[in-house]
Amino acid sequence: xxxxxxxxxxxxxxxxxxxxxxxxxxxxxxxxxxxxxxxxxxxxxxxxxxxxxxxxxxxxxxxxxxxxxxxxxxxxxxxxxxxxxxxxxxxxxxxxxxxxxxxxxxxxxxxxxxx
Amino acid sequence: xxxxxxxxxxxxxxxxxxxxxxxxxxxxxxxxxxxxxxxxxxxxxxxxxxxxxxxxxxxxxxxxxxxxxxxxxxxxxxxxxxxxxxxxxxxxxxxxxxxxxxxxxxxxxxxxxxxx
Numbered sequence: 335x336x337x338x339x340x341x342x343x344x345x346x347x348x349x350x351x352x353x354x355x356x357x358x359x360x361x362x363x364x365x366x367x368x369x370x371x372x373x374x375x376x377x378x379x380x381x382x383x384x385x386x387x388x389x390x391x392x393x394x395x396x397x398x399x400x401x402x403x404x405x406x407x408x409x410x411x412x413x414x415x416x417x418x419x420x421x422x423x424x425x426x427x428x429x430x431x432x433x434x435x436x437x438x439x440x441x442x443x444x445x446x447x448x449x
Numbered sequence: 450x451x452x453x454x455x456x457x458x459x460x461x462x463x464x465x466x467x468x469x470x471x472x473x474x475x476x477x478x479x480x481x482x483x484x485x486x487x488x489x490x491x492x493x494x495x496x497x498x499x500x501x502x503x504x505x506x507x508x509x510x511x512x513x514x515x516x517x518x519x520x521x522x523x524x525x526x527x528x529x530x531x532x533x534x535x536x537x538x539x540x541x542x543x544x545x546x547x548x549x550x551x552x553x554x555x556x557x558x559x560x561x562x563x564x565x
Contacts, residue, residue: 338492367551377539377555390550424492428551434481434543435500438551440493 336361338427338441346447352413355444359406359427366408367438368400371422380423383408384431412446420448451476453540455556462530463564470525470559472540481543482523483553484514488536496538499523510534530563537561 339358347353359366368380379392383402400410406427412419422445426438452475462468474480481500485493497508504516514525525538537558544552 340492365551367553369553376557379544379552379554382551390552392552426493426551426553431551434545435498436551437483437495437498438553439495440485442492445490 338425338439340423340425340441340444342444343442344445344447346449347415348449349415349417351415352411353415353446354409354411355423355425355446357408357410357425357427357441359408359425360439363427363429363439364406365428365431365436366402366406367426367428368408368410369424369426370394371424371443372420377424380410382431389431415448417448419446421446451542451544451554453482453542453554453556455538455540455559457559458557459560459562461562461564464532465529468527468530468534468561468563470538470540470561472523472525472556474521474523474540474542476542476545478545480523481545482514482516483541483543484508484512484523484525485539485541486536487539487558493539496525530561532563532565535561535563 341356365384367382382390386402397413402408422443424443425441428436428438454473483498484496499516507513540556541553
């Protein structure tokens, strides 16, 4: 079974631009979560989607948004990019939402560099 | 609030020796604990999880973890380290404070360096 896929793997943008990242979960998985990884802040939760609904959101500004499609694929968008948005963005999928024992499987990430 | 702590930024061990990567947690209620590994320029790979039951959990690649409720710890162990085990290891706990959520709270990570 194919794992979580994320596209693109690498992105270079300039300040003020916007960016869209894509995530395809493992087949049959319906829940997708996004995390930001930086050397200074570590791994931080961005948001979580299930059945096309955002179920939880981390402490990030409104410039960060996401959505989920009917096929469970998810996108996240960052508008008005800042230098501090440079990070590895990780997507994780799991079968459903809210099952405490469920395992999240991560994709390879998208490395975003903001110049 | 839930949290996990990884007290060591780096652990050095010689190949063939046993390794331990430490993790302590703070949760209200029963914890759901996870270990992930990250190789350079890669995502996180799931190693193992503790949900309930046996305090010794076996996972992928020969790793195991010992859950200790009295010490609120969940240390990752391997009897014999390999050079290929060198990577960044993360301990995580399921967030229990927001209802039905998949959110994981991660520790700061421990860099494991295995010398040949």
